[in-house]
Amino acid sequence: MNLNTKLIFTLSAVFLGLIGIDLAFIPQETAAFFGLPEAASIFLQLTGALYFGFAMINWMVRGSTIGGIYNRPIAVGNFTHFIMGALALLKFLPQHFDQIPFLILAGIYTVFAVIFALILFTHPLQTKNGKST
Structure with missing residues (x-):
């Protein structure tokens, strides 16, 4: 599977950055x-600072090789954040299913959790026939 990590990290940086700016400034x-x-x-506000800092990390590494052993701490951090966030939101949803912002947030977190799991556990340099390039 060939993942466009530059696009994924750019989207996650923008997503986390927007949340961080919102929480930090309003x-x-x-x-x-x-x-x-x-x-x-x-x-x-403190949580907003964390989100914005994480967004900056993702923005800075977006052009790097990521996956498998490459930039593993970044991949682990993103996977951990998004899987724990998705699980917390999915646990919260049954009692608050009528609140649309939480549904959207849970969906986005779940998608990013799956994508970052693929990035973390997939070697980025393997071709379709299984050989490294």
Whole structure:
């Protein structure tokens, strides 16, 4: 399987960056949208910093060879983030199935989790006949 890791890392960087910017710069409004107390905004702001930092890492490595043993820490970090996020959201959804933002977020997280699993456990330099190039 030939994955376009440059495109995948660019899309994940943009996705994580948008969430990071939202949480870092408008945490009070985000807390109000989700019905959280205003005191939660400091945790949202810190979480936004984490998201934005992760987005910057993905943006910086998007042109590198990634998969198998190549840039393994980046692949492991992304896989771990997205699989744990997907599992948390999928666990949350049955009681909150009517909340569309969480459905969308769960879908995006699940797709990225599967893609990053493929990146992590697939050698990027193998051709269709199984030989390395």
